[in-house]
Amino acid sequence: MIKRENTVIEVKDIVTRFGERTIHDKLSLHIEKNEIYGILGESGSGKSVLMKEMIMLLQPNAGEITILGESLAEISFKEAQKLREEWGVLFQFGALYSSMTIAENIEVQLKEYTNISKEMRDKLVHSKIALVGLDAHVSTLYPSELSGGMIKRAALARALAMEPKLLFLDEPTSGLDPVGARNFDSLIVELRDILGITVVMITHDLDSIFGIVDRMAVLADKHVVAEGPLKNVLQSQHPFVEAFFKNDYTKEKYMDKLEENREENV
Ligand SMILES: Nc1ncnc2c1ncn2[C@@H]1O[C@H](COP(=O)(O)OP(=O)(O)OP(=O)(O)O)[C@@H](O)[C@H]1O
Ligand SMILES: [Mg+2]
Numbered sequence: 001m002i003k004r005e006n007t008v009i010e011v012k013d014i015v016t017r018f019g020e021r022t023i024h025d026k027l028s029l030h031i032e033k034n035e036i037y038g039i040l041g042e043s044g045s046g047k048s049v050l051m052k053e054m055i056m057l058l059q060p061n062a063g064e065i066t067i068l069g070e071s072l073a074e075i076s077f078k079e080a081q082k083l084r085e086e087w088g089v090l091f092q093f094g095a096l097y098s099s100m101t102i103a104e105n106i107e108v109q110l111k112e113y114t115n116i117s118k119e120m121r122d123k124l125v126h127s128k129i130a131l132v133g134l135d136a137h138v139s140t141l142y143p144s145e146l147s148g149g150m151i152k153r154a155a156l157a158r159a160l161a162m163e164p165k166l167l168f169l170d171e172p173t174s175g176l177d178p179v180g181a182r183n184f185d186s187l188i189v190e191l192r193d194i195l196g197i198t199v200v201m202i203t204h205d206l207d208s209i210f211g212i213v214d215r216m217a218v219l220a221d222k223h224v225v226a227e228g229p230l231k232n233v234l235q236s237q238h239p240f241v242e243a244f245f246k247n248d249y250t251k252e253k254y255m256d257k258l259e260e261n262r263e264e265n266v
Pocket of ligand 2: 049
């Protein structure tokens with residue numbers, strides 16, 4: 001087995017079935033510390049399921065997932081609880097609790113997992129709100145009183161409440177306008193740089209992929225058909241890669257990025 005010093009997530013030969021349907025068949029990838037790792041693939045290719053397996057909400061039928069050195073299949077209940085504190089998650093459809101204010105939403109995990117005082121919790125909540133670039137006054141507002149972009153930021157603040165080492169984001173820029181999406185991307189990069197976290201990001205947003213993703217995995221045919229930095233992925237001739245990166249729209253809009261990444265290969 002290859003020893004990778006900085007690997008924080010290792011997915012090895014995962015098999016996932018729902019009834020008769022096989023979603024993943026021997027899917028493998030590895031994610032390095034401090035990188036922004038993209039997971040790409042068609043709708044229904046099993047990206048969200050894979051993320052749920054990484055965060056122990058689902059269990060694969062076979063294969064092994066190791067997170068921060070812990071093998072998820074062998075982990076004890078107590079170790080699993082501890083490991084859960086190491087990551088923050090932004091779900092694809094999971095927004096905030098609508099009956100709670102933004103501050104209460106961010107506080108949920110702090111209340112559940114720690115016994116720090118109310119005063120300290122308030123301080124932490126306010127620092128997270130500032131960290132994601134929201135104005136302090138949003139803390140008393142309810143989710144229905146926020147814009148889409150603000151909700152994403154508030155959900156991100158909640159994901160960061162426990163000061164995680166890993167951040168899982170499922171389609172974080174979907175539903176945002178182009179400016180909001182780019183601002184969100186910049187925030188992700190900033191958080192990675194400031195906090196030293198590792199970011200796993202499911203996305204089909206080409207701006208994010210060309211702009212902030214360091215390495216990525218492309219899911220198709222039930223497994224990873226291309227993995228690595230953009231220039232490696234672009235070498236793949238898999239039909240999904242061809243259709244996704246080499247269509248006329250992408251070629252025109254991202255000509256410079258495609259050129260850059262091609263020339264480096266020569
Ligand atoms: N809990 C479940 N039980 C049964 N089937 C499921 C379950 N969760 C997901 N699936 C199926 O697994 C497949 C992969 O789903 P998944 O949500 O991972 O797709 P995805 O790649 O995230 O797609 P999208 O880009 O649309 O979000 C789909 O066919 C879905 O219906
Ligand atoms: Mg999904």
